[in-house]
Amino acid sequence: MTKGISNADQADEMKIGYPSVERARAANEVGAAIAHALNGPLTALLLYVSDLNQNSDRFPAGDSDGQSLKQVAENALRETERVCFLMQRIADAFETPLQEETAIAQGREVIRWLARVGEDGESVEHATPVAQEPLTAREREVLRLVIEGCTNKEGGKRLQISYRTFESHRAHLMRKLGAKNAVDLLKLALLMPETLSDTPPTDATSIKAVQA
Amino acid sequence: MHVVGPRAPGEVSNPAKPAYRVLVIDDDDCVGAAIKVTLARRNGETELASRAYAGIEALESSRFDVVLVDLFMPGMSGLDAISYIRRQSGIPIIAMSGFRLRDSRNSIDYLGMAMQRGASACICKPFAPQQLIEAIDRSFLLASSTTGSMQ
Secondary structure, three states: OOHHHHOHHHHHHHHHHOOOHHHHHHHHHHHHHHHHHHHHHHHHHHHHHHHHHHOHHHOOOOOOOOOOHHHHHHHHHHHHHHHHHHHHHHHHHOOOOOOHHHHHHHHHHHHHHHHHOOHHHOOHHHHOEOOOOOOOHHHHHHHHHHHHOOOHHHHHHHHOOOHHHHHHHHHHHHHHHOOOOHHHHHHHHHHOHHHOOOOOOOOHHHHHHHHO | OOOOOOOOOOOOOOOOOOOEEEEEEOOOHHHHHHHHHHHHOOOEEEEEEOOHHHHHHHHHHOOOOEEEEEOOOEOOOHHHHHHHHHHHOOOOEEEEEOOOOOOOOOOOOHHHHHHHOOOOEEEEOOOOHHHHHHHHHHHHHHHHHHHOOOO
């Protein structure tokens, strides 16, 4: 790691001082992954410590040192809030023009895999988080055809692409949707018809275009 | 302080009868557990689902007054869960998301997408109890103003 990382106050300088795009991407992914991994526990911590503070009138009075539990709870809340703030800054500091959501998704994926493998017998495949990445227009077309029952060859023919390309789109969209097989895709299509339709705001660009 | 009808999540004296039922759909169980403690102090009863499908099943089999949905979960995403739930009912939905997903230059506005899909309010993690209560109040208020009465 670079010397910039040793001091959180230099976070702004770091953005300028990146030696390479690869490094920026790596830092981005690590920062985003850490922020995301800590997100849940920090939320829980903030709620618990706030709860202690809101009920601190039930604590016994201060002991001989004058250090009351109430004061300890207040300090705990202040530090928790500080950690939340720092975490937000760490997450924000890694802003680059790169595809940050992809970085977040990838980083989170890694951490979740690590956390889940072996836990209640869940396999890595099953633990793959999904659907944060919207399907592309092409992937939606491929999804529609797969649900109609097209084989890769038939689908490729209908879209006038090679069956290998079709297969690759299919693999990609299944990964995005967390589907293990065609039955999963069918279930998904029944539950969420908008996954298949062209018009809905399934991807960010369409939303931005509407808002612009 | 935040009184919006009979199911307001403000402090209520009688904890025997829950004033409102909350479903939290979040794959990170620690979040739901903490929300449960926070809302229990305010007369709310909280149930947890760690996958969108499980949450949808819970909504179909039991009555809830509000549902909190994390946007990023393995399996069906929170956004898709919101679309699905909204098609089924007018229940107040609160979208939850983490760091970086608030408005920033290059980021996809997930919370905006959640609102577009029918969420009533949204909240960024980590949040303090007050922010949670306010989001629930907002969602109740919105539900009561759009559907007349939510019984």
